[in-house]
Amino acid sequence: MTLTDEQRTEIRETANEVRRDVIRMVHAAGCGHPGGPLGMADFMSTLFLAHLKLTRSNLHAADRDRFILGNGHTCAGYYALLAQKGLIPRDELLRFRKLGSPLQGHPHRNAELGIDFSTGSLGNSLSVASGMALAAKLNGWSTRVYSTSSDGESQEGQIWEAATSAAHYGLANLTVIVDFNNIQIDGVMREVMNVRDLREKYAAFGWHAVDVDGHDIDAVDAALCAAAAETERPSAIIAETVIGKGVSFMENQSGWHGVAPNDEQAELALAELA
Amino acid sequence: MSGTSVSSPSINIAPRATGDVRRVATREAYGEALLQLGDEREDIVVLDADLSGSTKTRAFGAKHPERFFNMGVAEANMMGTAAGLAAMGKTVFASSFAMFAAGKAWEQLRQSVCVPNLSVKICATHAGLTVGEDGKSHQMLEDIALMRVLPNMKVFVPADAVEARQVIRVAAETPGPVYVRLSRAATPVVLADEYQFEIGRGTLLRDGGDVALAACGVEVAEVLEAAEILAREGIEARVLGLASIDPIDGELIRQAAEECGAILTAEEHQVNGGLGEAVAHVLVESRPVPMHMVGMRGEFGQSGKAGELIAHYGLDGASIAAAAKDLIARKG
Numbered sequence: 261m262t263l264t265d266e267q268r269t270e271i272r273e274t275a276n277e278v279r280r281d282v283i284r285m286v287h288a289a290g291c292g293h294p295g296g297p298l299g300m301a302d303f304m305s306t307l308f309l310a311h312l313k314l315t316r317s318n319l320h321a322a323d324r325d326r327f328i329l330g331n332g333h334t335c336a337g338y339y340a341l342l343a344q345k346g347l348i349p350r351d352e353l354l355r356f357r358k359l360g361s362p363l364q365g366h367p368h369r370n371a372e373l374g375i376d377f378s379t380g381s382l383g384n385s386l387s388v389a390s391g392m393a394l395a396a397k398l399n400g401w402s403t404r405v406y407s408t409s410s411d412g413e414s415q416e417g418q419i420w421e422a423a424t425s426a427a428h429y430g431l432a433n434l435t436v437i438v439d440f441n442n443i444q445i446d447g448v449m450r451e452v453m454n455v456r457d458l459r460e461k462y463a464a465f466g467w468h469a470v471d472v473d474g475h476d477i478d479a480v481d482a483a484l485c486a487a488a489a490e491t492e493r494p495s496a497i498i499a500e501t502v503i504g505k506g507v508s509f510m511e512n513q514s515g516w517h518g519v520a521p522n523d524e525q526a527e528l529a530l531a532e533l534a
Numbered sequence: 535m536s537g538t539s540v541s542s543p544s545i546n547i548a549p550r551a552t553g554d555v556r557r558v559a560t561r562e563a564y565g566e567a568l569l570q571l572g573d574e575r576e577d578i579v580v581l582d583a584d585l586s587g588s589t590k591t592r593a594f595g596a597k598h599p600e601r602f603f604n605m606g607v608a609e610a611n612m613m614g615t616a617a618g619l620a621a622m623g624k625t626v627f628a629s630s631f632a633m634f635a636a637g638k639a640w641e642q643l644r645q646s647v648c649v650p651n652l653s654v655k656i657c658a659t660h661a662g663l664t665v666g667e668d669g670k671s672h673q674m675l676e677d678i679a680l681m682r683v684l685p686n687m688k689v690f691v692p693a694d695a696v697e698a699r700q701v702i703r704v705a706a707e708t709p710g711p712v713y714v715r716l717s718r719a720a721t722p723v724v725l726a727d728e729y730q731f732e733i734g735r736g737t738l739l740r741d742g743g744d745v746a747l748a749a750c751g752v753e754v755a756e757v758l759e760a761a762e763i764l765a766r767e768g769i770e771a772r773v774l775g776l777a778s779i780d781p782i783d784g785e786l787i788r789q790a791a792e793e794c795g796a797i798l799t800a801e802e803h804q805v806n807g808g809l810g811e812a813v814a815h816v817l818v819e820s821r822p823v824p825m826h827m828v829g830m831r832g833e834f835g836q837s838g839k840a841g842e843l844i845a846h847y848g849l850d851g852a853s854i855a856a857a858a859k860d861l862i863a864r865k866g
């Protein structure tokens with residue numbers, strides 16, 4: 261199924277709102293990670309609005325879809341999307357990273373807010389997503405399990421253990437979207453530690469694997485539809501993105517991986533995202 | 535109550551910093567010490583796991599690029615690689631955040647570093663609550679336990695930048711595995727520059743005979759503050775700095791127990807398996823006295839500012855002073 265014009269508009273508007281929230285949240289916290297979530301906003305909005313079945317009404321349904329943010333440091337955008345879905349109260353967003361807030365610096369599982377799993381230590385989540393997918397399969401549920409990952413996280417060995425076992429057990433209900441922006445903390449991924457062609461790697465591990473432009477919401481939607489149509493293999497969508505997307509001075513800069521904008525920078529960023 | 539003074543001449547009395555209090559993170563001191571060692575010794579190789587800006591190994595990498603290897607986000611592989619380098623005669627410094635250095639790569643450290651007793655120096659930064667806003671996934675509160683349980687592993691938790699610099703130097707000069715726990719936050723410099731760290735020796739930072747307060751890492755400044763608070767109420771606390779957790783200074787601890795009659799320990803770590811238990815171990819095998827352990831009591835941390843978290847979990851000077859008074863009341 262292709263996106264309707266209405267859906268396309270809604271996803272674009274949501275992605276922009278998410279970007280604005282990310283700037284506001286990280287600015288209010290005075291620390292955090294703006295770059296990643298700005299880059300992920302387009303594919304995350306496509307996933308959350310057009311594919312992931314998670315709403316207020318099915319929140320507590322055992323067989324509903326699950327989502328794990330494997331690259332947990334990018335949670336500002338995830339929280340903003342959960343707020344868009346009415347699962348996180350909007351005024352909570354500005355308490356991000358503050359003492360006592362449920363919106364922790366890295367996601368902490370929270371059944372009421374729809375945060376399905378605790379993450380933050382890279383490498384762990386694809387295994388957990390596989391376990392969830394395995395349980396859903398065991399129960400005969402139509403649950404789909406989505407996880408994000410990243411080029412940096414793909415350096416962790418456990419990712420490839422999960423890739424092996426998920427294919428071995430034929431977890432067709434599992435989809436990972438890899439935020440591939442070629443940036444990690446210490447700089448350009450291909451210079452720090454080159455993970456090479458992730459589509460080829462996942463394919464070699466027995467996955468249905470595709471490359472997409474992570475900012476092309478139609479392409480992302482098509483890839484998610486194809487993943488849902490798989491019956492034998494888990495799916496990997498390698499989403500090429502630009503870190504900091506939408507804020508000119510943050511784009512492609514590893515320096516914006518984990519630094520908060522100051523007042524002036526936040527204002528500039530919000531003006532660009534108006 | 536009155537303060538007795540230390541009787542044994544072998545006690546290592548630490549020179550205290552004077553004048554305006556400087557605040558420096560121990561990871562900064564690590565970066566500087568490493569850079570210096572790199573200039574002095576060709577055999578030193580440094581590994582990092584995509585955190586070289588934060589762990590402060592970056593300066594070494596810039597100066598000695600041929601001896602610096604960024605391993606990417608792959609801590610287990612980094613520790614295994616460190617073991618291989620060390621097996622070929624290199625002295626290896628391997629850094630990441632404490633959570634990932636000690637947590638993610640524990641089994642590699644046990645099998646490939648500690649069993650063969652190799653010269654891998656794990657310099658783990660961002661330990662404890664004072665990581666702050668990154669929250670529980672990043673607040674390593676179990677690493678002292680994980681490391682001190684390992685045969686051959688020496689475990690050092692410097693109190694400040696002066697001690698950290700010394701510890702790094704000693705780590706480089708001492709064969710075998712060493713774990714150094716370092717902090718993200720800038721904390722008060724409590725020791726004078728002429729201070730000398732020795733393996734297995736604690737330091738006397740303040741004399742007193744009513745209660746002993748023993749601490750490591752960022753908690754040293756907090757127990758010193760607690761001692762000031764207690765002094766204003768006429769209670770003289772002895773303060774011990776126990777940077778060398780394994781091996782630990784049994785003599786200093788036994789003497790403090792004998793002369794003060796009670797020991798409080800403070801650490802930015804679970805009380806299970808940490809400094810407090812190391813001190814208790816010394817005492818239960820000699821002559822136990824009432825103890826109180828300040829630390830995390832079986833819970834994970836959360837996001838917040840470093841100072842807020844220290845106060846929230848009762849690890850600040852005022853909370854420690856209050857706990858010390860309760861402890862004194864339990865003295866026989």
Ligand SMILES: Cc1ncc(C[n+]2csc(CCOP(=O)(O)OP(=O)(O)O)c2C)c(N)n1
Pocket residue numbers: 295296331333334380381382383410411412413441443444445503517583584585607634638
């Ligand atoms: C196991 C582990 N090691 C190290 C870190 C610290 N860390 C957080 S994000 C990150 C870089 C990850 O790369 P990527 O996800 O590609 O970064 P981005 O594109 O968001 O800049 C690192 C090393 C971590 N969270 N977990």
